[in-house]
Amino acid sequence: MRFVPSTLKARIAILVSILALASALLASLAALQPMRHQMRTLVGNQQVALLASTGAALDQEIGAKQVLLRSIAENIAREARTGPAGLQLLLEQHPILRDEFDNVLAFDVTGRTVANLANRRGIGEQVARNNTAFQETLAMREGAVSPPYRNPLTGKPAIMLTEAVTGADGSVALVLGGGLSLVNAHFMGHFLSARPGPSAYFYLIDQHGTIIYHPQSARILHNVWREQGGVTEVTRRALGGFEGWTEGVTKEGQRALIAATHLRRTGWTLTLVYPVEEAFAPLREGERAAWLSTAAITLLAAALGLALIALFLAPLKLLHQRVEMLVAGTADIAVLDSARADEIGGLSRAFFALSRQRQQAEQRLALLSRTDTLTGLNNRRAFEAELPAAIARARRQGTGLALAFLDVDYFKQINDTHGHAVGDRVLCEFARRLRVTVRQVDTVARLAGDEFVIIFESVETEAAVAPIMDKLLAAIRVPFDCGAQCLTVTATVGVACAAGAIGPDTLLRVADEALYAAKAAGRDRWTLRQAAP
Numbered sequence: 001m002r003f004v005p006s007t008l009k010a011r012i013a014i015l016v017s018i019l020a021l022a023s024a025l026l027a028s029l030a031a032l033q034p035m036r037h038q039m040r041t042l043v044g045n046q047q048v049a050l051l052a053s054t055g056a057a058l059d060q061e062i063g064a065k066q067v068l069l070r071s072i073a074e075n076i077a078r079e080a081r082t083g084p085a086g087l088q089l090l091l092e093q094h095p096i097l098r099d100e101f102d103n104v105l106a107f108d109v110t111g112r113t114v115a116n117l118a119n120r121r122g123i124g125e126q127v128a129r130n131n132t133a134f135q136e137t138l139a140m141r142e143g144a145v146s147p148p149y150r151n152p153l154t155g156k157p158a159i160m161l162t163e164a165v166t167g168a169d170g171s172v173a174l175v176l177g178g179g180l181s182l183v184n185a186h187f188m189g190h191f192l193s194a195r196p197g198p199s200a201y202f203y204l205i206d207q208h209g210t211i212i213y214h215p216q217s218a219r220i221l222h223n224v225w226r227e228q229g230g231v232t233e234v235t236r237r238a239l240g241g242f243e244g245w246t247e248g249v250t251k252e253g254q255r256a257l258i259a260a261t262h263l264r265r266t267g268w269t270l271t272l273v274y275p276v277e278e279a280f281a282p283l284r285e286g287e288r289a290a291w292l293s294t295a296a297i298t299l300l301a302a303a304l305g306l307a308l309i310a311l312f313l314a315p316l317k318l319l320h321q322r323v324e325m326l327v328a329g330t331a332d333i334a335v336l337d338s339a340r341a342d343e344i345g346g347l348s349r350a351f352f353a354l355s356r357q358r359q360q361a362e363q364r365l366a367l368l369s370r371t372d373t374l375t376g377l378n379n380r381r382a383f384e385a386e387l388p389a390a391i392a393r394a395r396r397q398g399t400g401l402a403l404a405f406l407d408v409d410y411f412k413q414i415n416d417t418h419g420h421a422v423g424d425r426v427l428c429e430f431a432r433r434l435r436v437t438v439r440q441v442d443t444v445a446r447l448a449g450d451e452f453v454i455i456f457e458s459v460e461t462e463a464a465v466a467p468i469m470d471k472l473l474a475a476i477r478v479p480f481d482c483g484a485q486c487l488t489v490t491a492t493v494g495v496a497c498a499a500g501a502i503g504p505d506t507l508l509r510v511a512d513e514a515l516y517a518a519k520a521a522g523r524d525r526w527t528l529r530q531a532a533p
């Protein structure tokens with residue numbers, strides 16, 4: 001079923017609400033889209049900056065450890081301590097070594113341990129021969145960083161920093177090795193403290209893809225290329241040299257903001273994984289707040305719009321009420337003559353003009369319905385309305401009134417002799433003479449054919465009536481100019497006088513009787529009868 005609101009106000013209100021909502025939605029989308037992009041870029045760049053500083057700090061830390069190891073190596077070379085006891089003592093005399101390394105060892109050129117800071121019992125064991133860093137230092141006579149390996153003594157993943165101790169002839173006499181456990185918090189402290197969020201994490205892999213550090217410690221020493229499921233797209237790119245941030249999927253299938261950088265000193269790849277949910281949480285919060293404020297503003301705007309619509313349509317409602325009042329007859333059309341300058345004012349004035357036209361037409365019709373079309377005098381209808389009103393006025397004023405009933409003598413003969421048109425002209429002229437002979441206030445009417453009546457207010461005695469009747473009959477006797485010929489016309493009048501209260505029918509009947517009597521007496525005369533209730 002189709003819902004169509006019945007009122008114009010409801011339709012406009014619904015339309016305005018839909019428009020406000022749609023425009024707010026579009027405006028918000030248009031504003032949020034670039035903002036979302038900028039915010040993501042901002043968050044991504046922030047993570048890159050954080051990663052770069054963490055990488056630099058880690059790089060620096062390895063560098064510092066290398067410097068420390070080198071200074072110890074130089075110390076050994078300077079003091080020419082090559083004997084196991086002297087070396088062990090020297091290492092133990094530097095407590096900083098315990099702070100910076102998990103263990104520091106000295107190896108002879110065969111890889112046999114000649115000093116072991118953490119465990120004297122390990123002295124004499126052959127542990128370094130296969131260590132890549134040991135071999136590199138031996139060959140290059142300079143410090144190196146080993147790939148991650150499993151410590152044969154502790155079984156734990158570790159890396160080793162090595163430094164050459166050169167003898168007087170410049171050849172490598174000993175190799176110092178500083179071991180760092182990869183599950184040791186003091187080496188990875190930077191990673192843990194610098195995390196941008198609780199579910200964010202760093203991981204570190206070497207150039208070959210061997211995992212040096214990962215929060216899932218079981219994955220340390222695994223190679224990402226050979227792990228189950230293979231290498232992720234982002235790691236592949238990072239190992240290929242990519243630095244920066246991107247949005248990708250972790251091995252666990254989680255969408256994350258992933259940033260990668262490379263450590264300058266070791267070439268390792270440091271990666272920051274920051275789950276999208278958490279990384280962009282402030283962005284989502286901001287968007288939620290923006291949507292909420294948009295919704296609030298839209299609601300306010302819609303409410304204001306509705307209030308304004310109600311305000312703007314109020315004059316229309318008023319106009320409707322006024323038209324209904326006019327229909328009910330409880331108001332005058334003047335209420336529609338609005339001074340408003342707007343469309344509603346125009347509509348009201350148009351109604352006013354229409355109503356005025358109708359009123360004037362009604363007035364014309366009313367006048368026509370009360371006028372005798374031939375003579376222009378009042379007709380019988382008007383007379384029948386006017387006589388009771390005149391009687392009532394006379395009663396109110398305590399005066400009497402007279403009613404004259406006139407009949408043209410032998411009018412039928414005029415018609416028959418001169419034609420109906422001449423008869424009409426006689427009637428018109430007769431009426432005119434009656435009109436001009438009596439006072440303005442006296443009511444002259446044609447009842448039918450050649451019968452006329454005149455109501456004389458405040459005239460009640462024969463003395464008052466007589467001069468009027470004489471004057472009337474004299475005026476009628478003046479020959480009528482009817483074009484080709486002049487006609488002598490006379491009239492007979494019956495007058496009824498009433499001094500007090502009288503009924504209109506009685507008054508008319510008495511006047512008719514008086515007329516009858518006058519006719520009987522020979523016409524062209526008047527007779528008066530007093531009417532009594």
Ligand SMILES: Nc1nc2c(ncn2[C@@H]2O[C@H](COP(=O)(O)OP(=O)(O)OP(=O)(O)O)[C@@H](O)[C@H]2O)c(=O)[nH]1
Nearest residue numbers: 407408409410411412413415420421423424449450
């Ligand atoms: N020309 C004309 N004649 C009319 C009109 N109305 C009525 N008549 C005629 O007026 C005549 C009136 O005749 P009667 O009532 O006999 O009156 P009368 O001839 O004057 O006779 P008395 O009244 O006895 O003198 C009739 O012949 C009507 O046809 C009208 O509007 N125009």
